Amino acid sequence: MLQVVFWIAIGVVTYTFLGYGILIGFLVKLKGLFSKKVNQPEKEFLPEVSLVVPCYNEADIIKNKILNSIGLEYPKEKLRIFFITDGSSDNFKEVLAEFPQVKLLHEDRRAGKTAAENRAMKFVSSPIVVFTDANTILNGMAIKNIVRHFRDEKVGCVSGEKRVLVEEEDSASSAGEGMYWKYESFLKKMDSKLYSAVGAAGELVAFRSDLYRDLPEDTILDDFMQSLLIASDGYRIVYEPEAYAMETGSDSTGEELKRKIRISAGGWQSMKRLFFKITPFNHPVLYFQYLSHRVLRWTITPFLLVLIFFANFFLLNQGMIYQLLMLSQLFFYAAALLGYFLESRKIRVKILFVPFYFCMMNYAVVAGLIRFTKGSQKSTWEKAKRKS
Numbered sequence: 001m002l003q004v005v006f007w008i009a010i011g012v013v014t015y016t017f018l019g020y021g022i023l024i025g026f027l028v029k030l031k032g033l034f035s036k037k038v039n040q041p042e043k044e045f046l047p048e049v050s051l052v053v054p055c056y057n058e059a060d061i062i063k064n065k066i067l068n069s070i071g072l073e074y075p076k077e078k079l080r081i082f083f084i085t086d087g088s089s090d091n092f093k094e095v096l097a098e099f100p101q102v103k104l105l106h107e108d109r110r111a112g113k114t115a116a117e118n119r120a121m122k123f124v125s126s127p128i129v130v131f132t133d134a135n136t137i138l139n140g141m142a143i144k145n146i147v148r149h150f151r152d153e154k155v156g157c158v159s160g161e162k163r164v165l166v167e168e169e170d171s172a173s174s175a176g177e178g179m180y181w182k183y184e185s186f187l188k189k190m191d192s193k194l195y196s197a198v199g200a201a202g203e204l205v206a207f208r209s210d211l212y213r214d215l216p217e218d219t220i221l222d223d224f225m226q227s228l229l230i231a232s233d234g235y236r237i238v239y240e241p242e243a244y245a246m247e248t249g250s251d252s253t254g255e256e257l258k259r260k261i262r263i264s265a266g267g268w269q270s271m272k273r274l275f276f277k278i279t280p281f282n283h284p285v286l287y288f289q290y291l292s293h294r295v296l297r298w299t300i301t302p303f304l305l306v307l308i309f310f311a312n313f314f315l316l317n318q319g320m321i322y323q324l325l326m327l328s329q330l331f332f333y334a335a336a337l338l339g340y341f342l343e344s345r346k347i348r349v350k351i352l353f354v355p356f357y358f359c360m361m362n363y364a365v366v367a368g369l370i371r372f373t374k375g376s377q378k379s380t381w382e383k384a385k386r387k388s
Contacts, residue, residue, distance in 0.1 A: 009304040013305060049128045052129060164246075199228055
């Protein structure tokens with residue numbers, strides 16, 4: 001029985017982090033063999049768009065964000081730009097005063113990003129609303145590449161791509177984050193091609209304005225919840241890699257871990273609130289994607305890793321395969337520990353980035369669960385510091 005449990009656990013972990021990517025890549029190719037190519041209309045689709053940028057005490061980077069926003073390749077008469085600065089106490093007003101084409105939405109009350117976005121939607125009159133973070137830079141064609149998908153009435157949300165800028169001397173957490181997002185982007189692209197992406201990145205995401213619904217102010221992952229609620233109503237989430245938001249990696253391992261724990265706590269909260277919204281009965285394909293891409297990673301895999309390690313210890317006398325697997329685990333976790341040790345001393349060894357970041361991610365899931373059960377993860381928080 002222990003051997004059966006051991007191999008099932010290995011199978012689930014392997015499927016979660018590797019097998020699903022292989023499977024969905026195969027399913028997308030299979031779908032392509034039976035799908036007819038649809039010719040897109042030549043005429044550009046340029047609806048009115050509202051670009052909303054939530055900020056909190058980010059006056060030092062707001063000017064760059066404004067210049068990036070007003071420089072986007074989209075008809076100026078069809079693009080309205082809003083900056084939300086709820087609770088900010090820096091000199092944001094002086095910076096924004098230089099740009100009359102930008103609409104400032106401010107309240108002294110700091111209730112968090114979700115509350116700010118709910119309030120901003122009262123000022124949005126365009127059919128499409130795009131949210132983007134203040135600390136990101138968008139590519140020039142981002143808005144055009146996003147809105148073209150809304151020509152299809154079945155599309156309710158479009159997620160852009162998050163790109164992490166990694167320098168040669170960056171920390172293991174920054175480099176690990178960059179590698180993680182490259183693989184994550186591949187999965188999102190495959191999800192979108194098969195049926196629907198599973199969630200959207202808050203760095204750059206667009207919604208049909210009439211589908212947006214006010215979320216509870218304590219929502220941690222507003223972008224993920226909003227997009228999945230729209231998908232639960234029968235609309236698709238499209239992933240568009242040619243619309244991307246660029247940002248630097250986390251400033252340190254501690255900052256990246258803080259960010260990951262918050263995301264994990266938000267993941268647990270989101271899964272609870274979506275429990276009856278996305279089921280195998282009302283959304284079979286979306287549920288398969290949601291379970292494979294999100295739920296397994298956010299719930300049982302960290303605990304299965306612990307189970308695998310200790311079960312392996314008790315199975316050492318069952319054959320050489322178990323001894324080799326134990327050695328492999330010891331080597332992998334030793335590499336992660338060494339990566340952490342060297343990182344704390346500012347020594348970077350690229351080959352150690354993957355095991356180090358993998359272990360940090362799974363630790364964050366457990367820490368996020370603890371925060372969620374205690375109710376200690378607030379929706380308002382200080383953003384993780386990024387490299388300049």
